[in-house]
Amino acid sequence: MTREPYPTARRAESDEILHDTPVADPYRWLEDPDSPETQGWLLGQADLFKRQSEPQRFRDRIAELLRSGSVGVPAWRGTRHFFSRRTPDQEHAVYYVADDGAGGTERALIDPMALDPSGLTTLDAVQPDKEGRLLAYQISVGGNEESVLYVMDVATGAQVEGPIDRCRYSPIAWLPGGEAFYYVRRLPSTELPEGESQFHRRVYLHRVGTSTEDDVMIFGEGLKMTNYYGVSVSRDGHWLQISASEGTAPRNDLWVADLTASPPDRPDLQVVQEGVDAQTGLSFGRDGKLYVHTDRDAPRARICVTDPATPGAEAWRDLIPEDAEAVLSDFAILDDLDRPVMLVGWTRHAISEITVHDLATGERIGEVPAPGLGSIGGIAERPEGGYEAWFGYTDNTTPPTIQRYDARTGETTLWAASPGAVDVPPVRTSQVVYRSKDGTDVRMLVISPVDGDGPRPTILYGYGGFGLSMTPGYSASVLAWVEAGGVYAIANLRGGGEEGEDWHRAGMLGNKQNVFDDFHAAAEHLIATGVTTPEQLAISGGSNGGLLVGAALTQRPELYAAVSCSAPLLDMIRYEQFGLGATWNVEYGSAADPEGFGWLLGYSPYHHVREGVAYPATLFTVFQSDTRVHPLHAWKMCAALQHASTGAGPIVLRNETEVGHGARSVSRSVELSADTLTFLARHTGL
Template structure:
């Protein structure tokens, strides 16, 4: 049976989350004395929002949903009647509720782009909640605002985007702005603490995250809309986000940077070759850039079900149209670019970044730098020590601040 199941038992009653015959998820009650499927009773039916899970505490059922890319936790009684929804301090992501069925207190963790993970104590009977524990770091979360907007992509599709900035930001069309995206492999970019976002906000800049097609924010249909011959939708969504930021006076092309890694490196590689006029700077990390040959190196053949392969003549045509390496045009004024890769990358072969850096250096007509940040001992699969992570982030942010004119602030 191709479905997910999970739940908790209270006496002879088993409350179960499942996506069986309900792609977005539902909660059913199973009588353990008569557990046959025909006796299952749906108590929380499927909705348009995706049900990620459920838990039991204080005699109540808590259902955790992903709705427009943010967490919603709704509380139901044991018959399925909704009683209330938990309120959060800002847009963000929360863990499921944890507690005991016969006790009135429960706990959950919440984070957002400007707020580190914070544990809250929740009183089930009244809805009262308070901070139980938080990490003590020098980030002024109360001064950082997280906003969600929706914009229209090239084909009319409605795309969500998060904006993070310091409260009271003046929209003068000149804010240094970093736009981040991924758009692939059914991966959802949900809000969570970002040191980069907090730093840019404190410096008077804007951090933006576009929830592009190809991700999992709205289920498998959203994912499929950014696969194979529809991959250009992902790039169109990202370019439209850039244009929205400019049109709505957050920034302008001389103060707009983009960043992405792995599949996101392909994304920003496509954006810089298709619309070099939109960007001042690009950070392109561990990227796939030669899409006509990518499947020949390391583990990339496992990604053919996402992109297709140029070895198939029909797929060759659409891959060739967007492959960043094959769309570099000599004499074009390209933005400043920092490619990041390393010898220890066992997933995306560093040859992509090396050859693209060389080609852009030989082809660009602008005086903006094309750099290759190359590490002989690191890759993109994590595992680097904290001091190395700090060093790498410092290099990236220094590059952005240099290119976006922030060093004089």
């Protein structure tokens, strides 16, 4: 098989000495996206990809399966509830309000396509005020995630506030009455050193109808530039809670203030937790008690209770203790009952469940029926209390639904389904346990056709980072692949959160190689059990999962036939210098630190490309407006692999404009998924 020639990429002599170690970087010139040389190389790659991607399969079927639409968990405020829904033909979900009671009507409040028919505008976040009269919402354009904040009058749809810029990842904490809210905003770039405009957040109090110039800075001065802040106000406006975490660190500092004893613009913040290696959040109950969700001394998390006047750990009393196997993820309180209860959400080996407990003693008294073995998200209650709760549910063959639980009867009923009728193919789903290199047991979900056995073309997917859990969910791509005769496997690697915080930490910093070993072992298990063969095995991952498959293809190139590597981190020596990389050194380590440098150089995929190796066929998919992970990682790695590989499979780059790391229109999602599956099918024999 004659491989098509690649666009020319100049190899520069650019060794850099770091910690007395030479570090090669022959394609550093690709870090400049605006240079004529980079632009010419990208045009050549675009031509190559176009020739490699035809004829395309899967597009129509993925689009058909996505016609299921979607629906979101409701938020109840006053006499209204708010929710999102996407109908079969919509590019983006629309945000609605509905008036409660008999004859209540629903109205669309925010339709991204009405704001921008091009489909490039996304709705990033929403927060109704406590009475349901005003709605704060954040939108961004072209995938850059640079959220701009607005406030809308719910009754009229009129804009009453905004635009307020620099609000990326900002929580909104309304004070009662809707006259003011706390929020998080970055300092102006004019006040910051070059390269730091994505950082330096502060917590402000904003009074609706006033200039942001008059906003009062509440918190953040003098703390680390990479800090993220959380802020919330209790339902009755009594308590303010502020959380600070260094980047994505799995720990936070926490303060509370009594807003009845100090003014909102000068809250008297008291320390709840500071300098402690744990994550803690507070919920102020309607019964006057303080409920604490924490993994302090409990890696799988627990719920404690105390008096708000004594919020420190020394006063905590266990209400729901840590479980030996399940991770405690969520809770809600239902108190309009003779015996008030707490609903507690868990993930047990990546499968969700909800248990029912006596609110006073924590005694388990039942469980909430769920539709199947899947993922439950966002248990919602009425802020004023009640006997019912709502939660999202999905699994591998069920589009998102909203379920309603009635604590009086103990029954769960369907409250809202995704609005589109879809012919979902039959699949067989099993959870298997395999052993990693060091003897650790790891779980993997395997989705396969119901008829016949392997070996079959298989995609192995993983993430393994930041404590994120890979749980079952409806996926048009997975279903289209399995319907075509393939197998799709999702590994619950260390670095994720499926088994709690210890599981996360076993795959971060100096333990990162465990993640890659878990992934290789997953591949070997699929081969040893006859599911697939190395010639039929593809691997896929995005973002941190892109780092995963980048490391996998450089460490074990003979094990994989094809690779899909999306929005990846690949140059781990320089990752902190681009995008939001500086906020991730708490997960990966820093090249500025000699020990961290050793970890990173030990696996950095870009630095482990070797000439004369037959690497798998590899597709890089990157997004020009990605402000989290710069496309330069994939550009440099693509050039290095094209230079080095002797494999018969191609190394190609799909470089997409006007989209970013996160949300995108449905049609853009369809095209990306179809291109990815077509490539993997071609090189695994599907």
